[in-house]
Amino acid sequence: MAKVVMVGDLYVGKTSLINRFCKNVFDRDYKATIGVDFEIERFEILGIPFNLQIWDTAGQEKFKCIASAYYRGAQVIITAFDLGDLQTLEHTRHWLQDALKENEPDSCSVFLIGTKKDTLSEAECERTEQDALKYASEMNAEFWSVSAKTGEHVKDFFFRVAGLAFEQSMKKELEKSRHSTTQIGAGSLIQLEGNSPEKRENDFRPNINCC
Numbered sequence: 001m002a003k004v005v006m007v008g009d010l011y012v013g014k015t016s017l018i019n020r021f022c023k024n025v026f027d028r029d030y031k032a033t034i035g036v037d038f039e040i041e042r043f044e045i046l047g048i049p050f051n052l053q054i055w056d057t058a059g060q061e062k063f064k065c066i067a068s069a070y071y072r073g074a075q076v077i078i079t080a081f082d083l084g085d086l087q088t089l090e091h092t093r094h095w096l097q098d099a100l101k102e103n104e105p106d107s108c109s110v111f112l113i114g115t116k117k118d119t120l121s122e123a124e125c126e127r128t129e130q131d132a133l134k135y136a137s138e139m140n141a142e143f144w145s146v147s148a149k150t151g152e153h154v155k156d157f158f159f160r161v162a163g164l165a166f167e168q169s170m171k172k173e174l175e176k177s178r179h180s181t182t183q184i185g186a187g188s189l190i191q192l193e194g195n196s197p198e199k200r201e202n203d204f205r206p207n208i209n210c211c
Ligand SMILES: Nc1nc2c(ncn2[C@@H]2O[C@H](COP(=O)(O)OP(=O)(O)OP(=O)(O)O)[C@@H](O)[C@H]2O)c(=O)[nH]1
Pocket: 008, 009, 010, 011, 012, 013, 014, 015, 016, 017, 027, 028, 029, 030, 031, 032, 033, 034, 057, 058, 059, 060, 115, 116, 117, 118, 119, 146, 147, 148, 149, 150
């Protein structure tokens, strides 16, 4: 199980994104998240069951102190902004800082996600994506743009999150056991010996299924 925390300004579409992925629904009406909420999503990666605990935090300032109590222990931090509102992109830096403060240095993977892709023309979207890529590089984050309304890139995005979290968990297991091979689950053998980290990153195409 890996903990994923989603942060970002109010109204950027954090809840909608999680609901699109976990329940395949989209609600046009806004209901503010009060404090925090979470969903558990089950995956099967290389035949091994793997769960993501996805925490949806409130963007409203008045709930921030409740929400920040849940940042600890995150393996993945997703900072979300509205592709149509550049201020929300600027604010992602602060959201990320706050979330990182509660975690061990270098213990989290970071994603920057632009939402509501359906509300922009292709040209507008490309312009914002250029800006977002600069932020992503500063934040050491991977950038994605998505739409909860149409579902565009939503599944691919969460599968990527699951794949990365799974890979990290395996690395941790390996560090713990200090062996070059490890046996996980019922007979699935994962051999990581001899692969350079760069090569592994490029070659890592796990067979991911959502249960
Ligand atoms: N057109 C469009 N609207 C969206 C999309 N995602 C979310 N919205 C709308 O944006 C509004 C805010 O969405 P939420 O998901 O509630 O936003 P949030 O970031 O969770 O807000 P807080 O809970 O206050 O932090 C809602 O009215 C959604 O219907 C999208 O991809 N496209």
